[in-house]
Amino acid sequence: MKKTFLHLLLLSGCVCLLASCIEDKAEDAAHRLVVSKADVELIQTGTLNTGSKASLDVLANRGYVITSDAEWLGVDKPVGKGRVSVTLEAKPNETAGERTGHLTVTSGKLTEKVTVTQTLDPDPDDGNPVGYVYYLEDFDWIAVYGGADCVGVGSQDGAKNIYSTGDALQKFGQAGLEDYNPVGRTMYACAGYFKMGATDKQTGIILPALKIGRKKASNVELTFEACPNIGGSGKVDAVTVTVEIVEGPGTVNGNSDRKSEGIKPDQAWKWTPMSVKLYGVTAATRIVIRSTQQGDPGVTAGEKGLFRWYLDNVKIVKAPRN
Incomplete structure (x- = not known):
């Protein structure tokens, strides 16, 4: 009986220890931050040359914050957590030349920077109607x-x-x-x-x-x-x-x-x-x-x-x- 009781006690301790480790891992997991792109080029309209808005995939297991250093540039989800698709919001470029802005993605002590260049290139769409x-x-x-x-x-x-x-x-x-x-x-x-x-x-x-x-x-x-x-x-x-x-x-x-x-x-x-x-x-x-x-x-x-x-x-x- 003592041997059985001892085994049960040890087993119980291992289970508790294992559960504790899993819990600690979930709470104290190291920060991970992955951003899908480091450079993005937009045309004059503020979109990609396909007419679609540009986007980034952000993976941040402890959450992220995105800030911009340009008044013409922002994102639709400046704060989030997990795996998130973030859409860039850029105003039309009505200046006399190409301009550059930066998005800084921060998660804890981790930081990734995305350089966004906006040209004066016009929308290249050929103008044909949908279904042409x-x-x-x-x-x-x-x-x-x-x-x-x-x-x-x-x-x-x-x-x-x-x-x-x-x-x-x-x-x-x-x-x-x-x-x-x-x-x-x-x-x-x-x-x-x-x-x-x-x-x-x-x-x-x-x-x-x-x-x-x-x-x-x-x-x-x-x-x-x-x-x-x-x-x-x-x-x-x-x-x-x-x-x-x-x-x-x-x-x-x-x-x-x-x-x-x-x-x-x-x-x-x-x-x-x-x-x-x-x-x-x-x-x-x-x-x-x-x-x-x-x-x-x-x-x-x-x-x-x-x-x-x-x-x-x-x-x-x-x-x-x-």
């Missing part, structure tokens, strides 16, 4: 090369490789399209759409440059339909689709990323509608729709395996600015 169509491609012209309706009949048989089918490759180029991984030679014509990829090889389609005015930009929404392939095993290929800006200005889905996360078209022999927003694109921007598994040709090798898929009905329209 920049690009519309249903790929119906590729049907003349006799490719099968693979998605419709539920079989990959009958897709025609454009590299060995008449002048299909030439017509592909004349449409302003480029094969993202031409070395793989795995672009196939179907009955009004494309099949991409083969065993251990993947690719995508680089879209034509958009007709946007000189020194102008736009926020756009890219929509398309994708379908995964199913081979002889009867198993759906585990492909995901990525939208990436491979040349020129622009970001994806409202942040600093140049490419989207992989989107999964997981319906067997059915088209999956997909949508991605891109911000600040110009006439110099080139967009690719590709298999995520492809990686960057010439930089990283694509994944080994079966990641074949179909693409149809690509459309790019003007999106709201915010």
